Amino acid sequence: MSETIKQFLYLNRKAPYGTIYAWESLEVVLIGAAFDQDVSLAFVDDGVYQLTKGQDTAGIGMKNFSPTYAALGDYEVKKIFVERESLEERGLSLDDLQHLVWEDEDDDYAEKDSIKLVSREEMTAIMDDADVVFSF
Amino acid sequence: MPIEVNGKSFDTDEEGYLANINDWEPGVAEVMAKEDDLELSDEHWDIINYLREYYEEYQIAPAVRVLTKAVGKKFGKDKGNSKYLYGLFPYGPAKQACRYAGLPKPTGCV
Numbered sequence: 001m002s003e004t005i006k007q008f009l010y011l012n013r014k015a016p017y018g019t020i021y022a023w024e025s026l027e028v029v030l031i032g033a034a035f036d037q038d039v040s041l042a043f044v045d046d047g048v049y050q051l052t053k054g055q056d057t058a059g060i061g062m063k064n065f066s067p068t069y070a071a072l073g074d075y076e077v078k079k080i081f082v083e084r085e086s087l088e089e090r091g092l093s094l095d096d097l098q099h100l101v102w103e104d105e106d107d108d109y110a111e112k113d114s115i116k117l118v119s120r121e122e123m124t125a126i127m128d129d130a131d132v133v134f135s136f
Numbered sequence: 137m138p139i140e141v142n143g144k145s146f147d148t149d150e151e152g153y154l155a156n157i158n159d160w161e162p163g164v165a166e167v168m169a170k171e172d173d174l175e176l177s178d179e180h181w182d183i184i185n186y187l188r189e190y191y192e193e194y195q196i197a198p199a200v201r202v203l204t205k206a207v208g209k210k211f212g213k214d215k216g217n218s219k220y221l222y223g224l225f226p227y228g229p230a231k232q233a234c235r236y237a238g239l240p241k242p243t244g245c246v
Binding site: 064 | 205
């Protein structure tokens with residue numbers, strides 16, 4: 001156990017396929033989740049596409065890893081910030097994204113929403129507040 | 137090294153994990169367990185089947201911590217601890233049980 005809890009922010013800016021960034025980021029998050037730090041994820045720019053529903057990778061011969069985002073709650077990752085402006089600029093809304101939840105053990109395993117829509121201004125503050133930012 | 141199950145040959149990687157998860161059949165787990173001198177009980181199968189369901193849903197093998205918590209919730213609090221899981225799978229629940237289940241080596245598992 002680490003004595004100092006740091007706020008880690010994983011910043012995701014790229015579309016899910018075409019580069020390896022999105023998958024690498026998700027793997028690092030899952031591995032890092034074992035270290036009891038305060039973890040948040042942020043999705044901005046084309047990164048918002050990573051969370052979209054109904055991904056089908058059959059045509060590009062890559063593994064569709066989008067179901068793995070639904071496992072984040074199991075790994076105690078409960079804070080997923082999505083920038084509203086990035087969604088709007090791409091004609092997307094919250095309804096186009098997967099419904100990600102985490103289970104609150106202290107509240108009879110109630111499912112709670114993980115995704116929070118924030119404005120660009122709020123996102124700036126979130127980045128400012130983080131002790132460590134990993135940009136993917 | 138490929139393993140032989142009921143006359144069929146299954147490719148594995150250098151650490152003994154099945155090369156193709158879709159090739160898996162229960163006999164694979166039986167043969168792998170036999171090589172480790174382990175007899176598979178219903179309790180072993182609970183974990184193996186759970187791992188396969190988890191992979192099917194999330195496309196990853198769960199971390200040990202996640203598995204332990206889930207087993208406690210699904211099969212009873214007395215089973216949701218590493219002592220119980222290591223009792224079943226002495227080489228480590230993630231590594232050994234995932235291998236029997238035909239899953240790739242868990243992410244972050246060294």
